[in-house]
Every structure is written in structure tokens, then in C-alpha cells.
Amino acid sequence: MNASSSPRPGSAEVRFDFEERTLDNGLRVILHEDRSAPIVAVHLMYHVGSKDERAGRTGFAHLFEHLLFQGSEHVGHDEHFKLIQNAGGTLNGSTWFDRTNYYETLPSSHLDLALWLESDRMGFFAPSITQEKLDNQRAVVKNERLQSYENRPYGLAFETVLQLAYPEGHPYRHPTIGFMKDLDEATVENVHEFFDLYYGPNNAVLVLAGDIDTEDALARADRYFGEIPARPRPEPVAVPAPSLEGERRETIADRVHVPRVYLMYHAPSFNDPEFETADLLTHLLADGKSSRLHRELIYEKRIAGEVHAFIWPTESLGMFFVVATARPGVSAAALEEGVLESVAGLRGGRLDDDEVGGARNRARRALVGQLNSVGERADAFAHAAVLRGDPGYVNEAFPRYRGITRDDCASLAEGLLGSDGRMVLHVVPAE
Amino acid sequence: MSGALDRRRPPPVGSPRPIELPAFQRFDLDNGLRILVAESHKLPEVSLRLIVEAGAAGEPPERGGVGALTGRLLTEGAGERSALEMAAWLDRLGAAFSAGVGYDVATLSMHFLSDVTGGALDYLRSVVREPAFESDEVSRVRQERLDEIERNLDEPSVLADHRLIRTIYGDHRYGRPAGGERETVAKLDADAIRQFHGSRYSAAGAVLIVCGDVAGTALHDAVAERFGDWPGGTEEAASLGAPPDVEPGGPVLVDRPHSAQAEVRVGCTGLPYGGDDFFPATVANAILGGVFNSRINMNLREDKGWTYGARSSFHFRRGPGPFVISAAVESGAVSGAFREIQAEIRGLVERPPDEAELGLAKNALTLSLPRQFETPSLVTGKVATQQIYALPADYWETYVDRVDEVTRDQVVEVTRSRLEPESMTLLAVAAESDVRPALEELGEVRVESAEP
Structure with missing residues (x-):
């Protein structure tokens, strides 16, 4: 492209119109019109996650995610998947520390189908749950745990990370999938209690995104969800800030060929004004082959085979991860030393403007790539509404990244990435 | 939208907008x-x-x-x-x-x-x-x-x-x-x-x-x-010989000590992209294991609870890539999983799909098309497929019709002729001590090491 026909680099803008309304029963509804394709995303996010589970009942929010696909009063046992797939739709659910979500994207002519299914399991779930369904999905979840954690290389690191990061009794300390023992002890009565407490309309956000007319879609949402009564609001769980004193470390063995090192730092949460800056530090460290860890550990020192940096967008306490996998023959200790040196490079004024500018560009591109389908946009609106209380954040994120300076990065790195409160996990080959 | 809400049955479907694929x-x-x-x-x-x-x-x-x-x-x-x-x-x-x-x-x-x-x-x-x-x-x-x-x-x-x-x-x-x-x-x-x-x-x-x-x-x-001045060279599409006829033996066990679960595979030589039987095979796969509601997943996951998920797929290529059924199952269920998978393949011939089941498989493939073209990278991916396999220029425009034309008899016939459960390879990656006795029931077990 010649210069005259190209927009100025860095000028790209992103903005999504939306409306937010609240039904009489407290269900918040977010409506985003995009009529470019004849599809609609329906996303229902409940403000309940693994952090709301009590000791001895871990894994409930996630087990629920499974049970909620097993039918409700008016929806047959295997009908949910069948009806959505028969409409050409896709569906899933997921569970996180702070929230659980259920979503489908389907042809817009089937909007009512998704509303009927979602409202039926919100308003008419309880009578349908049976011991047989519980037993079956408990077995499925146990196999999910075996497949995704226990039989996967480095798969048990996650649980150890949580134990390093949070003290006994902390709501973020146990994994969302739960412990086998607790899953074994779950009863139909426990399931009812948990449902009654957390799955009311006033503890949820519904997002309709795509080929809709805002007022028409709102009326449909009200028609299906409006008659479901509000429930007492659950007490929010206290999430105490962990101690930032000293360093905590652990080593575990696994069926792997090479060691992996995890460095973790307590970081700004998804709600924090410095969240985007912290996220930008992950781009500076490990996004792209010129990023610090790639260049220094893979290209120059040749001690790592893979490097990653990411931040958990949690509601209350953030967690900043740097993960490096060793090359054969490199010890976990030597790898850790290298990672620490690279991380230190973000502190002490050694960043340059070009490097930060590149990271900003990569972060903005990644953001656009994460918002280009109506399903992803619905997800972003739901997260912003549930975890930040403000769906408008979806439109603020893009300009926020653009405004981050080198000094912002350096000063956050200075406070964040030191040894106080740092956690270190080595996963080493067994034997 | 007027009248009392009747929750007892699925709501009526609105009028669908026609599918418009991007113009190139x-x-x-x-x-x-x-x-x-x-x-x-x-x-x-x-x-x-x-x-x-x-x-x-x-x-x-x-x-x-x-x-x-x-x-x-x-x-x-x-x-x-x-x-x-x-x-x-x-x-x-x-x-x-x-x-x-x-x-x-x-x-x-x-x-x-x-x-x-x-x-x-x-x-x-x-x-x-x-x-x-x-x-x-x-x-x-x-x-x-x-x-x-x-x-x-x-x-x-x-x-x-x-x-x-x-x-x-x-x-x-x-x-x-x-x-x-x-x-x-x-x-x-x-x-x-x-x-x-x-x-x-x-x-x-x-x-x-x-x-x-x-x-x-x-x-x-x-x-x-x-x-514009990138040299053209001579175009020679790489050609591969036909795959060999490998005699099926007993189940293959890749011994991975201390495995917490078993990865199972059932497979055979499949079909090339866009060749004969392509559309019947695509529909048959959707019924057998291509979507969540497929027979194999409903059996192994929703009925037995042996796995987090089981699926099948044809790896269509210019040559006949493999047809593969995969699942990670609890170690005690390995031989049961193999038996059930083979029974489901036979079942597609013995118990052909009714209109509803056939319709669901087709709808999952066709009504999802607008979603499959939603973003720029999905669009370029779809067009890449059409180009790589030299499919007709109107391949995606006529895709819905081609899928809809598939009959129940064609599904049965393609399953009968292309997917013979008895001659498929059965393979498990698991701890030998956990699964070997059960596998012996299925034939002479061929044990391999997990190390190369």
C-alpha cells in the first residue's frame, strides 16, 4: 500500500454499541446489535465460581456446569445438545474461580430456542435432577480430571500453584475441577442447596449479541426470564489478600522429559486500573520472538524450549505467571536463574519506547482477534458486567492499551516483579 | 410473540435469513x-x-x-x-x-x-x-x-x-x-x-x-x-502412492507406565477430500462421532461415564488420510470402549438413522455455515480448503444442497464399504499392567514401548 492510501499506523479504532437493562427480577440484560451475519450469541453468566464452594464441597460449580446440560423440567435429558445442534448452533459452558457461564451461538431465527433452554434451567431445574444423572456426570467429571490434569504432562502443576499462592482455607486455593473425594461425596441434596443459593436471575447477566433488534430481543428475554422469581442475594465470599512477605517455593516430579519452571507474582485483578499494564508486561516478556524471554532464553542463552507469560483476570486478586520449559540437559535451577534475569530486565529503566510500542500493537491486535465473533463479544460483555460491574469496559480496553507508556510499564514491573511474595514451582522429571 | 408462554415444547422457529457467503x-x-x-x-x-x-x-x-x-x-x-x-x-x-x-x-x-x-x-x-x-x-x-x-x-x-x-x-x-x-x-x-x-x-x-x-x-x-516478479517455476503437485494394505493384527498397546488414564484410538485408511463418497462419509461421521450428540459420545460419555468425550473424524487430504475415533477413557474401561466403538460402527449399518437423526447430522453441518464464515480468519480458512483441494468454485455455495442430498441408504452403504470395524486398528496408550489382561480378550496384544 502506498502511504497515501494507508491509514496511520496505530489509528485503528474499535467500538461496539450496546444497551444494558435490568428486568424486574434483577436479571441484567446486555444487548449488542451486529446484523452482519444471521447468527446470535446467547451468553448467561452466573456470579458463582469455585471460590464460592465450601471446604469438602469442592468442584460443585463445575459439576453443576455438567448437570445443567442434563435437562430441566420441560427439557428432556439429552435434548439440550440435540436441539442446539439440530439448529446448527454451538454451545458450551465453563467454570472459573469467580463465575460460571453457559452459552450458545446459533442462527438468529432460533433465538427463542436458546432463551427457552436457558430460562428453563434457571427457573425449572431443581425437579429434574436425579441420582442417576449425578452419578453419570460425576464419572464424566472424574474422567475430565484424569484427562486434563492427572494424565497430562505438567498437569498437576496447577494444583500446586494454588497451594503455593493461597493459604489454607483461602477461597482461591482449590482447583475448579475439585478434588475426587469431594466429588464422591456429593449428594442430590447438596446439589439442590447449591443451586438455590447461586442460580437466581439476580445473580446472573444475560448477553444477547448479534443479529437482534434491541427492543425486540429485550422483550423476548423478559418473556422467558421475567417470571423467574428473584432469590436472596448470596453473601459475597471474602477474599483476603495474601501475604507478600518472602518467597515460597515447591518442587514436584512428573512423567516428563524436561523440567519446567513456574514463577508467580500476586498482580492487579481484572478490576484494577493497572490490569492492562500488567497484561502488557506479559506481551513484553513472551509474546513474539523479539519479546524478552524468547530472545534471551530461547535465542541467546538457549536454555528454554518454550516460554509463556500470562495473567489471570480474576475478580479479586490477580496472578501473574511466567512459565518456561527447559531444553534437554538444562536444570530447573539454571532455567530459573535465566528467567529471573529476564524478568529483572523489565525493572530498572531498561525498557525502550519501541519495545513498548510493539507490545502495545500486539496487545491491540490480540484484543481485536478476541472480539471478532459475536460469541467472543458476548463473553467479553458478560465478564465486564459480572466481574467489573461495567459492560462498557469492552470499549475502554482498546484505548487503554494505546495509552500505556514505557514509564507505566517500568514502574509497575518495579513493584510487581520483585522477590517479595514471589512463588516458584519446579516440575522435574520423575527419577 | 403474543399469547401465554408454553414452556412444554420448544418455541417456534423464526424465519431464517438466507446464507450470504462473502464475495471474493x-x-x-x-x-x-x-x-x-x-x-x-x-x-x-x-x-x-x-x-x-x-x-x-x-x-x-x-x-x-x-x-x-x-x-x-x-x-x-x-x-x-x-x-x-x-x-x-x-x-x-x-x-x-x-x-x-x-x-x-x-x-x-x-x-x-x-x-x-x-x-x-x-x-x-x-x-x-x-x-x-x-x-x-x-x-x-x-x-x-x-x-x-x-x-x-x-x-x-x-x-x-x-x-x-x-x-x-x-x-x-x-x-x-x-x-x-x-x-x-x-x-x-x-x-x-x-x-x-x-x-x-x-x-x-x-x-x-x-x-x-x-x-x-x-x-x-x-x-x-x-x-509480481516472484518466479513461477513449474507447478508439480506432489503425488503420493496409494497407502499399503496393512493386515490388521490384535490390539496395539503402547506401554506408558504410571498412566492415570488410557488414550484409545480406533482407525483405518479413510478418504481423500472431495472424492467419491465424500458427502455421505461426512454425514455418516456426524452421526457416528462428529458432533456431541453422535452415537459414540452418547454411549461412552453420557451412558457409560467412561470418558470426558469421544469423537470421530475423517482426516480428508489430497490422498486418503485416516479415519480416526479417539477418546481418553479410564483405564478399566479400555476393552469395553473398544467393543462399544466397534458395535457402534456395526450399528450404523444394522440400525440406520431415522429421519430425525439423519436430519440432526445434516443440520449440524449446514445450518452452522454462517457461523463457520463469521470472522476473517474463518473465511480465509474456508476458502483455503476450497483452493487446496481444487474443489468447484461454488463449493461452499452448493455445500448445503450436497449435504441435504445424502440419503439414509448412502450413509449405510458408505459405512459398510469404508468402515469395517473388524479390520480397523485398535490402539491404546496406557500402563501395560493396568490394561493388558482386558486387552487380551480382544486378540493377541502387540506391546510397544512409549519411548521412541
Whole structure:
């Protein structure tokens, strides 16, 4: 492209119109019109996650995610998947520390189908749950745990990370999938209690995104969800800030060929004004082959085979991860030393403007790539509404990244990435 | 929308909007490079894919993996720039680049914001046309690749996939992963890379597919400026011999001590993309294991609770890629899983789908089409498929009709003729001590080590 026909680099803008309304029963509804394709995303996010589970009942929010696909009063046992797939739709659910979500994207002519299914399991779930369904999905979840954690290389690191990061009794300390023992002890009565407490309309956000007319879609949402009564609001769980004193470390063995090192730092949460800056530090460290860890550990020192940096967008306490996998023959200790040196490079004024500018560009591109389908946009609106209380954040994120300076990065790195409160996990080959 | 709400049955369906697929402009350059552009100005992003006739199927047998290594080396020094300078260039643009090398072709993919389109095309030109392949960089990247091969085999699902294709295809190229294996990759040097690049990376047969916030003719001009003098060479689509007839033996057990679960695979030689039986096979697969509600998943997961999920798929390629059924199951359920999977394949012949089941499979394939074309990268991916397999120009426009035409009898016939459960390979990656006695019930167990 010649210069005259190209927009100025860095000028790209992103903005999504939306409306937010609240039904009489407290269900918040977010409506985003995009009529470019004849599809609609329906996303229902409940403000309940693994952090709301009590000791001895871990894994409930996630087990629920499974049970909620097993039918409700008016929806047959295997009908949910069948009806959505028969409409050409896709569906899933997921569970996180702070929230659980259920979503489908389907042809817009089937909007009512998704509303009927979602409202039926919100308003008419309880009578349908049976011991047989519980037993079956408990077995499925146990196999999910075996497949995704226990039989996967480095798969048990996650649980150890949580134990390093949070003290006994902390709501973020146990994994969302739960412990086998607790899953074994779950009863139909426990399931009812948990449902009654957390799955009311006033503890949820519904997002309709795509080929809709805002007022028409709102009326449909009200028609299906409006008659479901509000429930007492659950007490929010206290999430105490962990101690930032000293360093905590652990080593575990696994069926792997090479060691992996995890460095973790307590970081700004998804709600924090410095969240985007912290996220930008992950781009500076490990996004792209010129990023610090790639260049220094893979290209120059040749001690790592893979490097990653990411931040958990949690509601209350953030967690900043740097993960490096060793090359054969490199010890976990030597790898850790290298990672620490690279991380230190973000502190002490050694960043340059070009490097930060590149990271900003990569972060903005990644953001656009994460918002280009109506399903992803619905997800972003739901997260912003549930975890930040403000769906408008979806439109603020893009300009926020653009405004981050080198000094912002350096000063956050200075406070964040030191040894106080740092956690270190080595996963080493067994034997 | 008036009247009382009746929750007892699914709501009526609204009137569907017709499917509109993106319109592409086509430009053919004199050197053979074809450019396909679809404008989409919803967001300031661009997805681009350059397809080059440089897939693994065209590799000399003793150089398995040379295509994948070449793809990885394109970015590691080009023109006047070193590997680090190339990385800094791409990263400052904020663009993403990847070279995916499959059996059929190499696909160079980029995603970037439209405000850097010119710079992204400059970068693409450099990596495609003037990669340096310096010996030091070749040695470094080869070692990275060997390390990666070793790491990947820690993943039991990857190990299972690799051992399955080896059992099904033997010495045929489809018997080894597209990225190659340790033995051949270890021997690749800068000469091998340069030779492969020199003979395979040319404008002949190459297709550049772009979708996003661009203007069609301006994009054509910008591409012609950078690729108009890219030499055409001679286009020779790589040809592979027919896969061997491997005699099915007893179940293969890849012994991975201390496994917490078992990865099971059932597979055989499948079909090429777009060939005879393609649409009946696609529908049969959707009924058998292609979607959540498929028979195998409903049986193994929703009835038995043995697995988090089971699925089947045809790996359609220019040649007959494998048909594979996969699941990770609890170790105690291995032989049961094999039996049930075989029974479900037989069942598709013995208990043909009724209208509702056949309709669901077709709807899952066809009504999902607008969703499958929603974003620029999905669009370029779909068009890439049409181009790589030389499918008719109206392939996606007529896709719904072709699927809808499939009859129940065709589903039964394609299952009967192409999927014989008795001659399929059964393979498990598990701890021998956990599963061997149960597997003995299914035939003479062939035990392999998990180590290469």
C-alpha cells in the first residue's frame, strides 16, 4: 500500500454499541446489535465460581456446569445438545474461580430456542435432577480430571500453584475441577442447596449479541426470564489478600522429559486500573520472538524450549505467571536463574519506547482477534458486567492499551516483579 | 410473540435469513500467483493466508520433516535482516505470522490490524522470497524442533496419534507426522532446506487469500508490486502412492507406565477430500462421532461415564488420510470402549438413522455455515480448503444442497464399504499392567514401548 492510501499506523479504532437493562427480577440484560451475519450469541453468566464452594464441597460449580446440560423440567435429558445442534448452533459452558457461564451461538431465527433452554434451567431445574444423572456426570467429571490434569504432562502443576499462592482455607486455593473425594461425596441434596443459593436471575447477566433488534430481543428475554422469581442475594465470599512477605517455593516430579519452571507474582485483578499494564508486561516478556524471554532464553542463552507469560483476570486478586520449559540437559535451577534475569530486565529503566510500542500493537491486535465473533463479544460483555460491574469496559480496553507508556510499564514491573511474595514451582522429571 | 408462554415444547422457529457467503474478487498474476480478496470492514483487522505447494507429501522420503523445518526457518533471517531483526520487525507491527505445514501444502498465515497492511505485506514478501537459511540458524532451529518433538511425545494423546498412523500406513508418508520424526529431522542441513525452498516455494500454484479491512484493487496493486516478479517455476503437485494394505493384527498397546488414564484410538485408511463418497462419509461421521450428540459420545460419555468425550473424524487430504475415533477413557474401561466403538460402527449399518437423526447430522453441518464464515480468519480458512483441494468454485455455495442430498441408504452403504470395524486398528496408550489382561480378550496384544 502506498502511504497515501494507508491509514496511520496505530489509528485503528474499535467500538461496539450496546444497551444494558435490568428486568424486574434483577436479571441484567446486555444487548449488542451486529446484523452482519444471521447468527446470535446467547451468553448467561452466573456470579458463582469455585471460590464460592465450601471446604469438602469442592468442584460443585463445575459439576453443576455438567448437570445443567442434563435437562430441566420441560427439557428432556439429552435434548439440550440435540436441539442446539439440530439448529446448527454451538454451545458450551465453563467454570472459573469467580463465575460460571453457559452459552450458545446459533442462527438468529432460533433465538427463542436458546432463551427457552436457558430460562428453563434457571427457573425449572431443581425437579429434574436425579441420582442417576449425578452419578453419570460425576464419572464424566472424574474422567475430565484424569484427562486434563492427572494424565497430562505438567498437569498437576496447577494444583500446586494454588497451594503455593493461597493459604489454607483461602477461597482461591482449590482447583475448579475439585478434588475426587469431594466429588464422591456429593449428594442430590447438596446439589439442590447449591443451586438455590447461586442460580437466581439476580445473580446472573444475560448477553444477547448479534443479529437482534434491541427492543425486540429485550422483550423476548423478559418473556422467558421475567417470571423467574428473584432469590436472596448470596453473601459475597471474602477474599483476603495474601501475604507478600518472602518467597515460597515447591518442587514436584512428573512423567516428563524436561523440567519446567513456574514463577508467580500476586498482580492487579481484572478490576484494577493497572490490569492492562500488567497484561502488557506479559506481551513484553513472551509474546513474539523479539519479546524478552524468547530472545534471551530461547535465542541467546538457549536454555528454554518454550516460554509463556500470562495473567489471570480474576475478580479479586490477580496472578501473574511466567512459565518456561527447559531444553534437554538444562536444570530447573539454571532455567530459573535465566528467567529471573529476564524478568529483572523489565525493572530498572531498561525498557525502550519501541519495545513498548510493539507490545502495545500486539496487545491491540490480540484484543481485536478476541472480539471478532459475536460469541467472543458476548463473553467479553458478560465478564465486564459480572466481574467489573461495567459492560462498557469492552470499549475502554482498546484505548487503554494505546495509552500505556514505557514509564507505566517500568514502574509497575518495579513493584510487581520483585522477590517479595514471589512463588516458584519446579516440575522435574520423575527419577 | 403474543399469547401465554408454553414452556412444554420448544418455541417456534423464526424465519431464517438466507446464507450470504462473502464475495471474493479474483486476480491472476502472470507468474501464476492467484489473489482472492474479500472486503470486510466490520473491524480494522486483516487475515491473510498464502498457500504454497510445499507440503510434506512432496518431501523426499529420507528428508521427512524438511517442509516443516523450512516453514519454521522462513522467519529466521531474510534479506539483509538477521533472525532477531526479523522478529523485531514483525513484533513492532504487532502482526502475527505462522507457517503451518501439512501433508498437502504450506500455509503462511498472518493476522494484523489494517493500519499496518503495507508493512505486513513487506514482511511476507521478505520471508517468502529471500529467506537466508544460514547454517547457524538452521542448526539452532533444527535443535529446537528436535526438542519439541521430544516434548510433544510426553503428551499421551500425541503419542497415540503418532503410533496409530504408523500402524495403519506403515512406510507410506501418512504413516509419519507431517512435521517429521527425530531420525530424519536430525539429518536436515542448510542445503536440504535451501533445496526444498528453491524447488517448492514458487508462484506457480500459489494462492494468496485475504479477508478483512482492505480495498480489493488496492490490495491487488500492493501484492503485485511485491510478488509480481516472484518466479513461477513449474507447478508439480506432489503425488503420493496409494497407502499399503496393512493386515490388521490384535490390539496395539503402547506401554506408558504410571498412566492415570488410557488414550484409545480406533482407525483405518479413510478418504481423500472431495472424492467419491465424500458427502455421505461426512454425514455418516456426524452421526457416528462428529458432533456431541453422535452415537459414540452418547454411549461412552453420557451412558457409560467412561470418558470426558469421544469423537470421530475423517482426516480428508489430497490422498486418503485416516479415519480416526479417539477418546481418553479410564483405564478399566479400555476393552469395553473398544467393543462399544466397534458395535457402534456395526450399528450404523444394522440400525440406520431415522429421519430425525439423519436430519440432526445434516443440520449440524449446514445450518452452522454462517457461523463457520463469521470472522476473517474463518473465511480465509474456508476458502483455503476450497483452493487446496481444487474443489468447484461454488463449493461452499452448493455445500448445503450436497449435504441435504445424502440419503439414509448412502450413509449405510458408505459405512459398510469404508468402515469395517473388524479390520480397523485398535490402539491404546496406557500402563501395560493396568490394561493388558482386558486387552487380551480382544486378540493377541502387540506391546510397544512409549519411548521412541
